Amino acid sequence: MFSKILIANRGEIAVRILRACRDMGVPAVVAYSEADRDTLAVRLADEAICIGPAEARRSYLNQPALVSAALISGCDAVHPGYGFLSEDPGFAEVCAAHDLHFIGPRAEVLERFASKYAVRRMLAANGLPTVPGSRGIVSDLGDALAQATEAGYPVLLKPSAGGGGRGMRLVRTPREMETSLPLARSEAQAAFGDDSIYFEAWIEESRHVEVQVLIDQHGNGIHLGERDCSIQRRHQKLIEEGPSPAMNDAARERLRDLAIRSVVAAGYESVGTLEFLLDGDGNFYFIEINCRIQVEHPVTEAITGVDLIREQIRLAAGESLRLRQEEIAFNGHAIEFRINAEDPNDNFAPQTGVIEELQLPAGPGVRVDTHLYPGYEVPPFYDSL
Template structure:
């Protein structure tokens, strides 16, 4: 095992990783921008190194500064959390060249799976079902248009280097395609530095279901159940739950085995997530692989009792998985709500500001992953996530009630600051959600007054 871990991230995920390090007896190093100099992350770490000004490209995305911080503190491992550099193969390669263990899959695996078009092609070879779509990036508009016309509308144009729900556009009619194609390529170039896109058939009414996998360096892999992530706005998840409710009998096992097959085919190592769409008939289709820890990983931890971050460290240290598939036995239901500093009444616009009040819920089977406190200043230059509220209960109805109570207890407020909490409470009372008959269109229907 390592001795000192540098956490190349900020906010709640940095604190989450630090807690795992402490339980494993590992030293911790925080890196922070000028915006985060007074953060809880800096206070909790054994050592903290300033790596640059607020904008992420000059701090949390600044590879030389992060590597220099690791050198200064003699950190022998780096955990990237999620976002920022977590799926950057160049960063993983630099860590390896410096003799620092990157807590994640090998750079070559990330590079292949990070290219969504290449990943689709690999998963076809592994036997996973896919929606009709291109197996490679489509470089020219006429070719892409012809392909879309052939597979039928609606289609979705996706950035080959995309992720996190960004870099995609839905096209309903042929005469909309060229403009959407041009705009998607341009935005992909700006966001990801890679303008390549691919096209696939779009399911307008589908559920977003994902499978958590764990793989070691010795060819062993397990899946840890299914999470439903269908409550989302603009492809950004708001509520996640496990087990995924109302799926046909045997579907989770089929999807889990398919995810394990895909992971082994790709040479995956560490914690990863295979994302699928499930249609009304129960057919499922591979979308992409997330080569990192997911924001919603706590719900899986709550029902399985498995510390995913600790497992990431053990796998990275070369240990074999101590978990067999037969030993994975999820129990009960867990739900996570993302509390973002956003105003649902203004199209989920970010609302930075200073928190005058911050009272986080507590009680039996209630978990809050957060980095905020009274007086905390919400930066405008980072993601708007303030807290992840997670509850567990023996069954789904009880979990929904517990989450409603926790949301009622939550108090996060300040001048000009709005959060998603009340909107999430509205979702939890919606009869379609309560009956587990929702799909990815639910939030759009609510915003539109449905």
């Protein structure tokens, strides 16, 4: 097991990782930007280190600063949380070059799963049904128009290098393609440093279902059921629940079984989430994989009793998977609500300000993961979650 872990993230997930480290008896160091000097994770940490100014590119995305912080503080592992550098194979490789364990898939695995289009092809070859779409990355507007006309509108433009809703555009006509493709490319370049775009057929009235997996570095893997993430705004999840209320037991088992078998065969490792679309006839189609812990991981923890952050840390340390599929029991139903700092009177635009009063719910079956406290000031530099 690791001797000390650098938490290279902020907000709620930094507090969550810190709690897991405490539970495991592993010392942790919280890396923070100048804007996050008074955040809850820093206040709770035994040790914290400033990694740069408020802007993410100069702090939480600043790889040299994070590696230096880890080495100076005596860490031998880095937990990237979600977002920021959590799925960056270059950062995982830099960590390895400095004898730091990246808590997630190793660099070569992240590289193999970096292109969402390539992953669709790879997992389709291992038996997963996929949404019909473009034959590859669209080369230019003419290529996009030709392929979309052949495939049939509407289509959903998607960046190959990343997710989280950024760079996605629903296109219903050739005229919309002319305006949407440049915008999608620009957003993808800004968010992921790669403007590669492909498209999928748009499935009307579909549901968004995802399967949580745990796989060690020795090829052993299990699934921990599915979550339904269909309630979204601007391709951002708002409410997640598990199990999915839209599936019967037979369909549920087939989805879970296909997901874990295909991703193990493809050589994945660590925690991961395979995302699917479920159409009105009950058919499911693989769309992408998230090679990190998810915001909605507490849903799975609530119905299985498995601490995903702790398991993720153990897997990154090279330990064999301790859980067997037949040992996983699914109990009850869980629903997660994301609370964002937004202005509902301004089209839910992100909003900053001071938390003047905070009353959190409590009671049997209630869990609150947050970094908020009375007096905390929500900064303008990061996600509104």
